[in-house]
Every structure is written in structure tokens, then in C-alpha cells.
Amino acid sequence: MDPSKSLSDQLRRWLQAELIDADVAEAIQRWEDSQLNQSKHSSVRHLTVPIRLSILLGSLLLAAGLLLFVSAHWDQMPPFWRVSLLLFIVIALHAGGAWFAERFQLMALGLHAVGTVAFGAGVFLCAQIFHLDVLWSFRWGLLLWSFGAAAGWKLLRQWPQLALLSLLLPGWIAALIMFEVDRFRALKRTGPSFQLLLVHF
Numbered sequence: 001m002d003p004s005k006s007l008s009d010q011l012r013r014w015l016q017a018e019l020i021d022a023d024v025a026e027a028i029q030r031w032e033d034s035q036l037n038q039s040k041h042s043s044v045r046h047l048t049v050p051i052r053l054s055i056l057l058g059s060l061l062l063a064a065g066l067l068l069f070v071s072a073h074w075d076q077m078p079p080f081w082r083v084s085l086l087l088f089i090v091i092a093l094h095a096g097g098a099w100f101a102e103r104f105q106l107m108a109l110g111l112h113a114v115g116t117v118a119f120g121a122g123v124f125l126c127a128q129i130f131h132l133d134v135l136w137s138f139r140w141g142l143l144l145w146s147f148g149a150a151a152g153w154k155l156l157r158q159w160p161q162l163a164l165l166s167l168l169l170p171g172w173i174a175a176l177i178m179f180e181v182d183r184f185r186a187l188k189r190t191g192p193s194f195q196l197l198l199v200h201f
Helices: 003-016 022-073 079-100 105-129 134-156 159-190 192-200
Strands: none
Touching: 003 022, 022 079, 022 105, 079 105, 105 134, 105 159, 134 159
């Protein structure tokens, strides 16, 4: 039996018997409702840690399963189907996160996070499909992945998106610095004659 309905029936009987007035009945109902909400929130807080761990583990397993599925069938698919599969996976994960947004917030959090990770994997796999070099992958692939994480944070305001962005953007900057340092060292090793030739042209 619903406790709130039982209390309402009792309050109605007490009002009819003139044991309490309307103000007291309203105060009792308000206090009981607040106690019921507090008990619900406390039970949710007790379940938060195991649920978060389960969602985290499930998200990692889902990401690993998707990567294994793609890698197992990668060589057998033409380039068009590869790109289509990657696009479908990203859209399906974010669509699942949007569907769970009002039903199960933690599940939506995990699906959106895996969707952003899948987007980054799709960027690097597309670079492999079209035979782009490693320099492009680290210079522009990380930047595109950062844009995806930034868009996720802007639209969703979820902490996994911000965590990914805080890792990807410094990684992209570090990759640019490393490539520029390597290029400078390569120019320095070529000697002054090659540098004069570059200035001449």
C-alpha cells in the first residue's frame, strides 16, 4: 500500500472527526513528504558507488568489444563500409545515451563517453583507410578528436567529456611541440650548406 495514500486517508478521517484542523493536516503531510524524499535520496546515495563502478566497467567492456568487432572484420570490408560502420557506431552510441538521458542518467553518461572515444578511434582509422601519414594523425587527428570532446562538453555538460578534452588538447599541443623539435633537429643536422640552399630558394 502506498504510504502517502494511507496518510492522506488518515488525515481525512482526522479532519472529519475534528481532531485536527486543515493547517495541521497540511503541515503533517508536508513533513511526511519531506521525510519520504530524504529516505529515497539516501538510498540512491548508498547505491551510487557500486552503480558507478558497474557503469564504468560496462562502458570499458563495450568499448573493447566494439574495437574487437571492428578489428576482426576490418580487412574484409571495402573502405566505404569501413567509414559507414564507424559512423554508425558513433551515432548509435550517442543515440543510446540520449535515449537513456531521462531513464538512467549514469548509463547515458557511459554511452556518451564511449561514443566520444569511438569518434576518436574513427578519426584515426579513417586516416589509416586513406593512407594518411602519422604526422597527419597526430597533428590533425588529435585536434579533430578534441573538437569532438569539446562539442560533447558543450552540448552535454558531462564530466567524461571534459576529462577527455583535458587530456586530448594538451596531448595535441605536446605532439605539435615534439614534431617541431624533431624538425628543428633534422634541419640542424643537415649542416649550414643545406640551410643556405633553403634560404636561396
